[in-house]
Amino acid sequence: IASNCSVTLIRGKTLSELWWYIVIFISFFCFCYVPEAELQVAEAVALVDTLQNWMVIDKIIIPTKNPNKKFVFGKGNFQVLTEKIKKLPHVTAVFLNVERISSLTKKELEGAWGMPVFDRYTVVLHIFRCNARTKEAKLQVALAEVPLLRSNLKNEVSQRDQQRGGSRYIMGSGETFLETQNRVLKERELKIRNALEKLRRKRALLRTQRRKCEFPMVSVMGYTNCGKTTLIKALTGEAGLQPRDQLFATLDITAHAGCLPSHMPVIYVDTIGFLTDLPHNLVESFSATLEEVAYSDLIVHVRDITHPETILQKATVLSVLRNLNLPSHLLDSMVEVHNKVDLIERYKPTEENALAVSALHGHGLEELKQEIEKKILTATGKKILTVNINLEGPQLSWLYKEATVQEVEVMPEDSTARVKVIIGSSAFGRYKNLFPNSEIFMS
């Protein structure tokens, strides 16, 4: 992807002001194979299509130099591109599919083509801006915007200096224009970071409360658009969840209650999707959201098995997960789900332990729930037991308080009951101490 670029032509001044876009999409490759470059183009087209009113009207793959250099492509290719763009009257913006273009390159290309030029960072950031719903996601987007504002500022200042011949002090302040603007940006960044920190502390508190309830937590992760939200909707029956055929539909961590086969309550955590080469600053701004994953008891890795790049997507997800410094037991116990199998006839996973599922049609969910339950019991040290108790004694109310009671089968003839419970290891130890004569059967 580093060797790829895409270009978008847009009508309007800034991304947010645009509302009717016709896009020309140009992708470049140098050392990659053409099929790979085409897949990268497909992903870039999907990014543009995610935005309302944006449309890709043309795309091209051409060899590129190092995208970080001042000239992304050679003179010949630049001419080919310029002619192509001029021949397409509806083109309003150009999207270069490189992570970042320098502000100088941007300025020069915009000058030559007479329209805005975007890179991957700007486009992904705009998608995030459109999809951010909660206060936290909005703050994270604002934080990711700061480096962009900073580089625009540098550009603006060098332009001013050229026009006026040297930097000027703002009247009476003793600060140059650049210093004032930098200070304002720094203050803004600090304000956003403080607000995010406050929200983080609140989340940590909620986490502690959730821990007290001892609800196991399952983080559902995977590449963007693989079906994470659809799967959680199917597992919990929560009608309010809205899966969308869009990249980065989910930007906020949300928790949803579900129930495992033995009636054990569980919390599924929906997370932001991954993308190959997700711009670095964006990853940093959103990594706090992923902090939550470290506190879960299990990770479910969802894969869109119908995607032509499903193997590369898996590698991307695993590499991001490894970089999150998660506890090793979480990585080792991960459950791999092959989703969208309804689109492949008689699909059988090649990977050992992977589970074939259609989240949309509800296939394979029971097997998945059983697997999740098995892993949760191992991870949390919880046990499923059946105990014989005397109904006249305090055991039943104790179990209701300290464990999850699943079934009570009363034997009226001798005032006893068989009680099926899910119990944590420390509670189990206390139970055995308090009621040493109680009959216990392991499930």
Ligand SMILES: Nc1nc2c(ncn2[C@@H]2O[C@H](COP(=O)(O)OP(=O)(O)OP(=O)(O)O)[C@@H](O)[C@H]2O)c(=O)[nH]1
């Ligand atoms: N055919 C088929 N489509 C599915 C299945 N699961 C999800 N989809 C579709 O895939 C698209 C993406 O689904 P989401 O659940 O929003 O995916 P996501 O992983 O949450 O995506 P982001 O939040 O954007 O990262 C939607 O159009 C779903 O209807 C499935 O099992 N079969």
Ligand SMILES: [Mg+2]
């Ligand atoms: Mg989602």
